Amino acid sequence: MSDLQTLESSTLTAIAGATDETALEAVRVGALGKKGTISALLATLGKMSPDERKTAGAAINALKDKVNEALTARRTVLKDAALEQRLASETVDVTLPVREAASERGRIHPISQVMDELTAIFADMGFSIAEGPDIESDDYNFTKLNFPAGHPAREMHDTFFFEPDAKGERKLLRTHTSPVQVRTMLASQPPIRVICPGRTYRCDSDQTHTPMFHQVEGLVIDKSAHLGHLKWVLEEFCKAFFEVPNVKMRFRPSFFPFTEPSMEVDIQCRRSGGEIRFGEGEDWLEILGCGMVHPNVLRNCGLDPDVYQGFAWGMGIDRIAMLKYGMPDLRPFFEADVRWLSHYGFRPLDLPTLAGGLSA
């Protein structure tokens, strides 16, 4: 074996034996550095005859290329190995749980959600939202709404009163959101299209009644709105709200002091277990009261009943929430039990829209 072959063999063995980049660099310097074995061979070329140089030069350069190649290859191998090792050392247990995001825990109360749903539906139908105070005068809550003083219909309302003031007037907690209708009619000119959602109060507490509850009423006043329009609005509302293609409704003549004619409305449904389905079945479920605004109410609100006419309706927000989302009882709505709220509440970004569907 020639010296060159020996050198090649020993250098390549050294390269292959280098276990890290430092060792490999030492081999490189030993062979190709200024004082390296191959550099030393190259330095001898100058003293050679041209012929010798031609042969030897080619051989030495070939050796140099081979060594460089081996160095590069070995370096890649070592680098990959080092990376492997680093990755292995960085490994964590990805099955560890992460903290629940705040938006995962937060909830919107079903009443707020249903109010947003009502808003989406009625805004599209051209209604705005009117609001009024919870503490009302007897005049707005009863008298202007055609409840004669002392009439039995007032008794049916179980009103919460405050103590009479210095003038002997006693305020009350509104028993319905109808005073907002009065305020709307007094403050604006027809055409009027509003819904009035809000808290209402009756001195009543049992399995199905709470002293505080939520109502939404609607009011349409113009020169031609009639019972047929009212039926259409309520049918369209029920389809949109319950998200069913069809509903069947039954309008029963009834009595409210502030409407004439007055009706109670039942919606056809099927009950099975705890679930209620609308648009099918044989049962009737009462869901709202409605009617044409009483001429006395129009007059009391400064509108001529021979010129203006319209209709109004009212229903329980809590109740329609229960019907749609299946809460069996009313009382837990106001008990702030996080188990109930987390279960029946809605995620913060479940924003009801008509375009995206009211409920997810």
Added chain:
Amino acid sequence: MKFTLSWLKDHLDTTASLSEIVETLTRIGLEVEHVIDPTEKLKDFTVAYVIDAKQHPNADRLRVCMVDTGTGTPVQVVCGAPNARTGMKSVFSAPGTYIPGKDMTLGKGVIRGVESNGMLCSAAELQLSEDHDGIIDLPDDAPVGARYVDYAKLGDPVIEINLTPNRPDATGVHGIARDLAAAGLGTLKDHAIKPAAAAFPCPVNVKLDFAAEDKHLAPMFALRLVRGVKNGPAPEWMQQRLKSIGLRPINALVDITNYVTFDRGRPLHVFDAKKVAGNLVVRRAKDGEEVLALDGKTYTLKSDNVVIADDKGVESIAGIMGGEHSGCDDATTDVLIESALWDPMNIARSGRALGIVTDARYRFERGVDPAFCVPGAELATKLVMDFCGGEPSELIVAGEQPKSDTAIDFPLSEVQRLTGLELERSEMVRTLEKLGFGVISQSTNADRIIVKVPSWRPDVEGKADIAEEIVRIAGVDNVASVPLPRIDTAVPKPILTLLQKRTRQARRALASQGLVEAVTWSFVSKEQAEGFGGGQPALALANPIAADLSDMRPSLLPGLLKAAQRNADRGFGDVALFEVGQIFKGDGEKDQRMAAATVRRGGSGRAWNAKATPVSVFDAKADAMAMLAALGVPLGGLHIVSGGQANLPAWLHPGRSGTMQFGPKNVIGWFGEFHPRTLEMLDVDGPVAGFEIILDDLPAPRAKPTKVKPKLELSDFMPLERDFAFIVDRSVKSADILRAVQAAEKVLISGLNVFDIYEGAGIPEGRKSVGVTVTLQPREKTLTDAEIEEVAGRIVAEVTKKTGATLRG
């Protein structure tokens, strides 16, 4: 209002089935609440003849009966009743029959070795009475094989109507029949009531003793004596009807008054004439006057109540309940029949004040037909004479029948205007006439009629009422749905007010912070109201439903704090609740504000990668800031004023809370940990923190002519950060340091933050180190070291000047 089908048929000639009647009643506004049809549960029980009853071979107490059930083939039945005997007639049920009294379906059986193919029944097994001592014993003429329910006339279905307060006429079966007849379900039977022939003058006189302004309290009072009556049980049919509707038969005279009350909506009263001293006076009660009423209770009256009195005192509370003293019993021989009219409002008020609910009050407060006052007395007289005999006096009438002559000028087109329903003129007129309205056509105008309202319909006052009568009988279901035309056919415009929008956004923002929305009562206890700045008398309910729900809430916080504690008591200690709702600062309209509030209790909970931290003032502040940011409130002008200052509410921890305000006047809310005394008062244990912000008080965004956002300015130069550690007194607020930094350099500073707070070794006692990082954003050119040093120097100088800081070495 309850009645039976047969009772209805006394007034209505009809072939309609029960279900048609029930359906129609609901359709025309007399909502049927319940129908109890005894036929349904008893339809399979038949009359049977016991051909032979022999001792059971294996049981002393049993008999083996051969029973003729009308099919021709005798049936063998084992019977345990002591009264089972040969030749009797009883009630039989075949195998497969549901036995209501036992809640089981009868099967074939072998009893002690003898086959039994049915059962002979006791009244208890049919749920007809409590009697289960033996099987039903029927008279010999009972027809074998007939349905027992038909034979015993038990099949009279009871109908209960949920009557609306506007329909006094339907408090009587006759009025209900009139409505059904108008709806096409038959013909109303008109029972003419003949006045009794008076045999003698009425020996008792009546005086309506009222001041001129009180005449309306008792406009009319009819009275008659029937002497020589023999009181006792009313006829079986009347008792049966009264029992069907839940009334207890007492004696014929009393039962007659109850019967006419339901039959005609005409309450009556009967006095035992021998117990009445002298003449009757109808008057206001004297304050403090007492009466022992028929319900056995003594009532203390006030001058608001109207009474019927004799020489000895009050005999009856007018229109509400008679007195015990002059009540009729089996010994009564002379009876005074009263048929009177009372003021509906007075009866309603008196009844409510005295707490008496009777069938008479129910009718008088709705308005009893004034024209039926005298006929009612005559009807009662006839029934008394039919059942009890006797001789009638003449009928005396004090006062007079109030006029009921409402006439309404009604354009028939009103029906279409209000309901959209197109009806033939003839149909509308026919409906009104069948309901008892008088209709006068006008020759000059075919559309207009004059409608005369019958005396029994005080609720009908105007055109809308007439339209309702026509439409309810025509059927509201026949009104076609018509799309409501849009006022504006364009894409719907936004409709929410700023506050409505912010209320909605606040909820979503707080839920996104991980808080759960609660809806708590608008009322709290007086103590809680006072503890949160409320409790003024104007906001205290006169009739609270419970002592702890007595005052309108001045804040959402007490409700949320109590709710958080309730959850903790159930084992959920880490709770985060919020509410967005109304609070009350006074009873005026403007005193009702819309607030958003949170309460966090407990802590963050343990996790493998983070320590469990208890909630603190900074959780509350973070929630508040997140909500304000989400609402788009410009926060530049927001000042956080530390606790301990004058306007900080007493319910917050003075050292761990802050006031949020825009300028010195506009306080929008507070955040912080709660005062230990407040928590103690509410019985809440910590750690708890929260905030409350009044959404009405938030500044409105500036109105802008377009939606274009301001131009984005991007610098070409790298921003750089410099850190400063200031040593200041412990009491120095970080906000003051940051404000000083900001003031030192108004152009270059683009960011500012506190990255470290340190007290302890290396820092003098009573002082702290505040690490502030300042981001400088060069605008024109890269800053030189000298320029940076110059800015830093100015910052240090300004902070030192404002806060007495030294730079940490």
